[in-house]
Amino acid sequence: MTDLQGVVLSGTGGIWTVLTSDAAQHDVSLRGRMKKDGAMKLAVGDNVTVEQDERDAAGAWAITEIHPRRSALARRSPGGGRGERIVAANVDQVIVVFAAAKPEPHVRMLDRFLVIAEGNDIPARIVFNKVDLVGGPSGVDAIASDYERAGYQVHRTSVKGNVGLRELHDVLAGTTSALSGPSGVGKSSLVNALFPGLTLRTGEISESVNKGRHTTVGAVLIPVPDALGGFVVDTPGLREVGMWGLLPDKLDQCFPEFRTSLGQCKFADCSHAHEPGCAVRDGVEAGNISRARYESYVKLRGELEAAPEDWQ
Numbered sequence: 001m002t003d004l005q006g007v008v009l010s011g012t013g014g015i016w017t018v019l020t021s022d023a024a025q026h027d028v029s030l031r032g033r034m035k036k037d038g039a040m041k042l043a044v045g046d047n048v049t050v051e052q053d054e055r056d057a058a059g060a061w062a063i064t065e066i067h068p069r070r071s072a073l074a075r076r077s078p079g080g081g082r083g084e085r086i087v088a089a090n091v092d093q094v095i096v097v098f099a100a101a102k103p104e105p106h107v108r109m110l111d112r113f114l115v116i117a118e119g120n121d122i123p124a125r126i127v128f129n130k131v132d133l134v135g136g137p138s139g140v141d142a143i144a145s146d147y148e149r150a151g152y153q154v155h156r157t158s159v160k161g162n163v164g165l166r167e168l169h170d171v172l173a174g175t176t177s178a179l180s181g182p183s184g185v186g187k188s189s190l191v192n193a194l195f196p197g198l199t200l201r202t203g204e205i206s207e208s209v210n211k212g213r214h215t216t217v218g219a220v221l222i223p224v225p226d227a228l229g230g231f232v233v234d235t236p237g238l239r240e241v242g243m244w245g246l247l248p249d250k251l252d253q254c255f256p257e258f259r260t261s262l263g264q265c266k267f268a269d270c271s272h273a274h275e276p277g278c279a280v281r282d283g284v285e286a287g288n289i290s291r292a293r294y295e296s297y298v299k300l301r302g303e304l305e306a307a308p309e310d311w312q
């Protein structure tokens with residue numbers, strides 16, 4: 001038996017592609033006992049031990065161990081299903097990508113992506129791509145300013161116009177970043193443009209958005225062909241994003257600009273929705289917290305309260 005350490009790059013239908021420490025890629029399956037209920041579900045980005053069974057004539061490789069994760073980007077299973085879906089493991093930062101136009105950016109949805117990152121304790125930054133469609137970087141100032149005020153780093157990029165790519169490249173170098181966001185915003189196009197040599201599939205917006213088809217199918221972990229190394233996770237665009245694992249009274253901590261007000265409300269268990277003496281609402285009135293962000297909070301809080309308990 002030979003065993004090797006590796007990292008999971010992608011997987012479909014029970015077969016996973018693992019990059020091993022000897023720089024080879026192997027298609028592997030999970031050892032039987034690891035498929036049992038209660039066993040940790042494998043995700044791209046997981047560090048694993050793989051083993052080749054020399055008694056097996058075909059010399060098949062199997063994953064014998066999944067190593068503890070330093071982080072996991074999880075959301076609710078799609079289609080109203082219960083339980084969690086781990087998008088990627090061992091992610092250091094989430095890059096939430098939206099387009100300046102085509103498709104139009106939706107702030108409610110952007111806030112959901114940010115809350116998922118915050119709820120998983122993974123730092124997030126925001127990219128508005130396709131600024132060529134709105135007259136350049138300043139074309140997204142109106143929508144970006146709420147997020148900059150909230151403390152997020154916002155990048156304005158154009159793959160077509162080669163805008164902001166070097167700066168974004170530098171924040172991805174040497175670390176593991178997951179790109180998430182709706183379909184057709186240019187996530188795969190950005191990865192291709194940032195790292196020459198990569199050729200991820202990209203699609204026409206008309207196809208991916210109108211027909212509900214996604215160009216990227218399943219998350220893939222991509223080793224960055226760069227001196228500093230690191231990984232980028234390209235994910236398929238999401239049409240709807242389900243929150244998972246978040247208690248309603250933890251939601252306020254997922255809005256960084258609320259944090260200085262938390263603990264200042266009249267009632268210790270303030271939901272910030274209707275109670276008197278609410279420091280968060282005072283912050284909105286004083287113009288320190290954006291009204292649109294606050295409205296996202298109220299909407300999400302209502303959704304989390306209405307969700308069955310086993311989703312929380």
Ligand SMILES: Nc1nc2c(ncn2[C@@H]2O[C@H](COP(=O)(O)OP(=O)(O)OP(=O)(O)O)[C@@H](O)[C@H]2O)c(=O)[nH]1
Pocket residue numbers: 129130131132133157158159160161182183184185186187188189190201202203204205208213214215216217235236237238
């Ligand atoms: N005008 C303009 N179009 C862009 C830009 N970046 C990407 N596109 C186009 O947008 C379309 C969608 O790009 P993709 O990279 O496939 O989008 P994606 O976010 O990976 O989509 P999914 O894989 O479906 O989630 C393609 O037709 C790209 O050529 C840009 O900066 N400006």
Ligand SMILES: [Mg+2]
Pocket residue numbers: 187188189201202215216234235236237
């Ligand atoms: Mg894609």
Ligand SMILES: [Zn+2]
Pocket residue numbers: 265270271272273275277278279280281
């Ligand atoms: Zn309050």
